[in-house]
Amino acid sequence: MNSAQIEIQLIASLVAIACAIPGTFLVLRKMAMISDAISHSILPGIVIGFFITHDLNSPVLILLAALTGIITVILVEYIQKTGLVKEDTAIGLVFPALFSIGVIMIAKNANDVHLDVDAVLLGELAFAPFDRCIVSGVDLGPKSLWIIGAILLITITLLIAFFKELKVSTFDKGLAASLGFSPAIMHYGLMSVSSVTTVGAFDAVGAILVVALMIAPAATAYLITTDLKKMLWLSIGFGVLSAISGYWFAHWLDASIAGSITTMLGFIFLLVYLFAPSKGIIAVLYREKQQRTEVSLLTFLLHLKNHTEERERHVNHLQEHINWQKVRAKTVLELALKNNMILVEDNIVSLTEKGDEFTSLAIDYIISNKDTKIEDMKDDFFLFRG
């Protein structure tokens, strides 16, 4: 690896971390689309800033763009408050309007500025190492590394300082307000950080992909954990993993780095979506199947408990009586046998002591819905895991 490669991966990783932090809260606040709106509507801010400073990395440009981001949020809220349109419609109205103003501004001045729509939409990470930060002749590394580093530092400081406030205002706005933590301050604070981060990441990955870096790692983490701190760590982890693997994927394909990073984000989400231990699709399907079997088992055991006459308990009769397909009946019978809940003598099925006890407990639980009664049964059966 040469130094440019290391620098690109470093920038991509820092961008991923800086996006994952506000992204986690955006996902939890169900505001993913707002980040999409911000990433597009900051364009006029960037263009105006660029006309003034002629430097894509100037702090003035970052502040102007962030300001446009905040204006977007305010406009969306204002339109929504009229009650005439819903939030998603308001978002759909505001950001294309602002974005198109930016596009027109670029087109009108394209001849004398080094700023084109492609770069804005997709970013160009590969060129980042060429724009150096040189102070009195000493090369301090790429400019964008310093910018995103500074933004990340601010984000982390704010996160550590206001973690508790962010958590309570995200979970329960009403409580936050009554405790004196103004939800409006937290809301606009988060929006400001998201806007600044978007501008910082913009240069590297562009307007479309910055949304993916904010939302995808958080959405992936959300599927795995039930703890906010872990969710933040996992989002950061998925973001960095995608950044680095995406870089090498692009290297191998000789394709856009930003595009490859986003592809990796999508790929990782897909893997987790399928294989996550409890919320993943496969786990859910498996659990549903297991629950079906267990409900069947319980029905079967209950039938045995309720019917003392041998005719009702004959192996051949069970199938037609409970009206199951052969395969299902066989599975249930085997499951009950394996758990020593039934005995089969001369083709007559009867409950064992264990089976009898289990059935009573299970029925008791279903009627009373008292958790304490089934604590011991939980390890054996999905049905009781709530």
Place this chain on the structure above:
Amino acid sequence: MMKEIVNNEIPASAGNIAVQVDDLTVAYNYKPVLWDIDLEIPEGVLMAIVGPNGAGKSTLIKSILGILKPIAGSVSIYGKPYDEQRKLVAYVPQKGSVDWDFPTTALDVVMMGTYGSLGWIKRPRQKEKKAALEALEKVGMLPFKNRQISQLSGGQQQRIFLARALVQNAAIYFMDEPFQGVDATTEIAIINILKELRKAGKTVIVVHHDLQTVPEYFDWVTFLNVKKIATGPVKDIFNDDNLTKTYGINYKVSIQE
């Protein structure tokens, strides 16, 4: 059972009015939902706010707590504005107002009750954790402290909310429909805790729907339907006349004596 709850400092000069509401008018989009409400809630009562849907019951609580801004009128808690008396007040919002899939545990939600006394930036420590665990024990939820909140039943979630209010160690408790969607056992557990709070000299104000249980649960009642219809002791004013005025239909309440 219930540990002695130490009162936060209550200004003695304010007399025994816990909450005073003067000429309060609240509107959504210029349509008043509360109109010219005057209300005095004496200290130490267990009060129900009753009224039909859309009567402004939740709005009244939210306006007292400064969550909604009124277009006219004022509210005072022990003689001072809410902003100065925050620490005297605990609030239990409607259960449906939060996202129960939020990645957090029962203990963590209860800890949020301590955030108010901590103020900005300061983190909860062992002391706050201990208080949260005690509150969980009071509502019988200690065994579930590490459960993710979506894994709790409706009644358990309501108990968690109650524990979160208890940990605030307030003088006045506002609760928005704490009995909604809970089983009978939880309802009894909650009302017993509220009665213990009253015994400890706290003021408890509850938005309530089930008129049948008002005389059994509460000693004070406010009838509300956009305007205040009546407020006072249950034994004096909980009658067909006020119910009819509030609900607009000829109301006959059948209270089993």
